[in-house]
Amino acid sequence: MGKTRVRFECTACGAVSSQWQGRCAGCGGWGTIEEERRTVATSTGAPVAPTRIGDDEPEERLPIGFEGLDRVLGGGLVPGSVVLIAGEPGIGKSTLLLQVIAALEARGHGCLLASGEETRGQIATRARRLGIADRVGAHVPGRELPVVLDAARLTSPALLVVDSIQAIRDPEHTGLPGGAAQVRLCADRLVGLAKETGTAVILAGQVTKEGEIAGPRTLEHAVDVICSFDGDPRTGLRVLAGGKNRFGPEGELAWFEMGPGGLREADPSALLASAAGEPGAAVALLAAGRRALAVEIQALAAPTEGPARRQATGLDPKRFGLVAAVLDQAARLGLARSELYGATAGGLRVDDPGCDLAVAAALASAATGVAPPEGVAFVGEVGLTGVVRPAPNLQARLQAAATAGVTAVYTGGTGQPPAGVRLIRVARLRDALGWALGDRFDRRSGNGPPEGAREAV
DSSP states (O other), X not given: OEEEEEEEEETTTOOEESSOOSBOTTTOOBSOEEEEEEEEEOOOSOOOOOOOGGGSOOOOOBOOSOHHHHHHHTSSBOTTOEEEEEXXXXXXXHHHHHHHHHHXXXXXXXXXXXXXXXXXXXXXXXXXXXXXXXXXXXXXXXSBHHHHHHHHHHHOOSEEEEEOTTTOBOTTSOSOTTSHHHHHHHHHHHHHHHHHHOOEEEEEEEBOTTSSBSSOTHHHHHSSEEEEEEEETTTTEEEEEEEEETTXXXXXXXXXXXXXXXXXXXXXXXXXXXXXXXXXXXXXXXEETTEEEEEEEEEEEEEOSSOOOXXXXXXXXHHHHHHHHHHHHHHOXXXXXXXXXXXXXXXXXXXXXXXXXXHHHHHHHHHHTOOOOTTEEEEOEEOTTSBEEOOSSHHHHHHHHHHTTOOEEEESSOOOOOTTOEEEEOSBGGGGOHHHHXXXXXXXXXXXOOHHHHHHO
């Protein structure tokens, strides 16, 4: 038995109210409040005996076969878990998920694909192009939620892929597919299916123009793992970044390269760092979860008579402007009267404060026309006073430096460098820029770069 409860919910933002209103108090939309009736199950009176958590056997993960993807997930898929992979349209989510299904099918794990955006024929055409037409699993139309749930219970797959969560809807409830109410309701039902049957579920999700996951924020709380799939369509490099993860470490990254045969895992070191130094380019050692990699930071300084612009691609624009201001104050390079542009190699997004020193080095190199010494990388967070602070996970960064062929690292911290890598510790920003500033400062005044740091390179 159950009780019927009536509530009023906004189809735009999901806000709930106890009575109907012409305008939603949450998002300000007019005519978006709709009545919703729900049957709430009541207790039958039969007590449920609790069980000890430690008595359960640990869940065995399902390795997918993509080393990077398995690392982002914490070792593979956990049965009964729900994973959300969000990305912009056209970034390659459907291709990635189809290749995941093919990899699991090859290992003997049955998969079910519920697609609301492509027909079975369109998916088959894509599979033939990728060379995996013989192992793409079963298919069910993904527009109606009851159809997907019934098919999953009938076939009991190891993995259910829903592409996408914005395309599926429950016909018993009002609201268009992709609306806040429908997305939240469908996600809740799919989470219930995963926990009830032990089927792992992967949801493909779209992102908004602001880069946030489309749908209500409660969707992020309902799932177990959130991954963002991003990249530069021009270079073909894709980055899968792990966010929330209930079953593994957060912040892990996996790199893929899009080619005629689909996505394949790529070594980012060869793509993101240049071996030859040029004016306006400096090598940063970026922390990516438990790993690190060498990334080339590029900068351009162009004198202007008008208002000076600041533009950054792949870098945090606010932090880019902050580092430029600190550098101008410390080195007096006249950056305030120059248009400054910054970018990262490969279109990778860099928001690690430990890359501040590399950004400053690239800007100083662009402003003076002097290339950084060959084989040098930079690690450190730059404070407003010009102090270079240590960056976390320095040991992994130094190991990445050795892998990329770096021979010397300017840093604000201390560590045990690998063989062939020299550690040059600097306390202030100007200490790391002697190669660019030269005799700009009068050494007798104490403002010049220390002799030891300059000679160490």
